[in-house]
Amino acid sequence: MNNALVLELFDLKKSFSLDGRKQTKIFDGVQLTLKKSELVGIIAPSGTGKTSLLNISGLLDQPTGGSVRVLGQETGKLTTERRNSIRRNHIGFVFQSSNLLNEFSAIENVALSRIIKGFNFKDSLKYSRNLLSRVGLENRLHHKPLELSGGEQQRIAICRAMANDPKLLLADEPTGNLDYENSILVFDLLLSLVKQKKVSALVATHNLELIKRMDRVLKLTKTGLVNL
Ligand SMILES: Nc1ncnc2c1ncn2[C@@H]1O[C@H](COP(=O)(O)OP(=O)(O)OP(=O)(O)O)[C@@H](O)[C@H]1O
Ligand SMILES: [Mg+2]
Numbered sequence: 001m002n003n004a005l006v007l008e009l010f011d012l013k014k015s016f017s018l019d020g021r022k023q024t025k026i027f028d029g030v031q032l033t034l035k036k037s038e039l040v041g042i043i044a045p046s047g048t049g050k051t052s053l054l055n056i057s058g059l060l061d062q063p064t065g066g067s068v069r070v071l072g073q074e075t076g077k078l079t080t081e082r083r084n085s086i087r088r089n090h091i092g093f094v095f096q097s098s099n100l101l102n103e104f105s106a107i108e109n110v111a112l113s114r115i116i117k118g119f120n121f122k123d124s125l126k127y128s129r130n131l132l133s134r135v136g137l138e139n140r141l142h143h144k145p146l147e148l149s150g151g152e153q154q155r156i157a158i159c160r161a162m163a164n165d166p167k168l169l170l171a172d173e174p175t176g177n178l179d180y181e182n183s184i185l186v187f188d189l190l191l192s193l194v195k196q197k198k199v200s201a202l203v204a205t206h207n208l209e210l211i212k213r214m215d216r217v218l219k220l221t222k223t224g225l226v227n228l
Contacts, residue, residue: 004035004036005033005034005035005036005069005071005072006034006035006036006038006070006071006167006168006200007032007033007034007057007068007069007070007168007200007202008032008033008034008068008069009030009031009032009033009056009057009066009067009068009069010031010066010067010068010069011029011030011031011065011066011067012027012029012030012031012053012056012063012065012066012067012068013025013027013028013029013030013063013064013065013066014026014027014028014049014052014053014056014063014064015064025222026048026049026052026222027048027049027052027053027220027221027222027223027224028065028222028223028224029223029224030053030066030220030224030225031224031225032202032218032225034168034200034202035200036167036198036200037194037195037198037199037200038200038201038215038216039191039194039195039200039201039203039213039214039215039216040200040201040202040203040214040215040216040217040218041203041204041205041210041211041214041216041217041218042054042202042203042204042205042217042218042219042220042225043204043205043206043211043217043218043219043220043228044204044219044220044221048220048221048222049220050172050173050204050220051096051172051204053204053220054093054170054171054172054202054204056068057168057170057202058087058091058093058168058170059075059083059084059086059087059091060087060093062076070086070090070091070168071086071090071167071168073086088116088117088164089117089164090166090167090168091166091167091168091169091170092113092160092161092162092163092164092166092168092169092170092199093161093169093170093171093172094154094157094158094161094169094170094171094172094174094190095157095172096172096173096176097177098145098150098153098154098156098157099157100145100153100156100157100160101145102144102145102146103144104144105141105142105143105144106132106137106140106141106142106143106144106145106148106152106156107125107128107129107132107141107142109145109156109160110128110131110132110156110159110160110163111124111125111127111128111163112124112160113160113161113163113164114127114128114163114164116164117164117165124163127163128159128163129141131159131162131163132155132156132159134189134193135155135156135158135159135189136155137152137155137156137159140152150177150178150182151178151179151182151185151186154174154175154177154178154182154186155186155189157174158171158174158186158189158190158193162193162197162199165197166199167199167200168199168200168201168202169190169194169199169200169201169202169203170201170202171190171201171202171203171204171205172204173204173205173206174186174187174190174203174205175187175205175207175210176205176206176207180209183207183209183210184209187207187210187213190203191213
């Protein structure tokens with residue numbers, strides 16, 4: 001695998017078919033190359049396709065056309081099992097809503113992503129405890145998501161996304177539901193984890209303050225990504 005380029009999107013297209021016949025074109029012609037340790041922001045109005053683009057980049061969805069390469073590997077013809085394995089081993093996801101498992105505690109939510117990668121249970125708990133301590137949640141390890149604030153849940157979601165030591169982090173409006181101060185705090189954490197661990201990140205956001213701190217910002221349009 002070519003580790004210099006973490007994500008490559010070639011002429012990516014996405015359409016959705018609602019009634020099985022009528023196709024709604026979301027975007028057509030997305031090109032992107034994400035290098036190691038690069039932090040790239042994606043902005044676009046609601047409904048333009050940011051979540052769709054991140055889902056396709058993270059192998060959670062298939063494009064209608066074009067191709068996705070992760071760590072140099074062409075993914076279009078891979079089996080579901082192989083796609084799942086790339087995701088499990090190399091990709092971290094911060095979803096638009098934190099999507100934590102409500103029946104599991106904070107530390108379990110984070111550790112699961114490491115256990116699923118194949119690390120042993122004890123190591124995964126220890127690693128997750130350290131990660132959560134770094135984001136100020138050492139006193140919330142055993143709380144369940146519904147016993148935590150939105151900002152705390154989002155910090156846990158970031159730890160979960162980082163717990164499998166990903167090469168590629170995909171974050172979908174990670175601060176979307178937070179107030180200004182919490183959004184800066186959560187973004188600072190994301191930034192420090194990304195820079196320290198040399199992860200490449202693609203971050204969709206409406207937050208103009210955060211945009212200023214990206215290495216590069218792209219605007220998603222119907223005809224592709226435009227440099228800003
Ligand atoms: N599973 C689906 N079936 C049909 N249409 C879909 C599906 N998922 C998304 N869409 C449509 O694709 C378009 C892009 O959706 P997407 O969620 O990617 O936008 P977004 O840029 O993330 O918006 P937001 O900023 O509100 O999160 C929307 O018009 C949406 O209705
Ligand atoms: Mg979205």
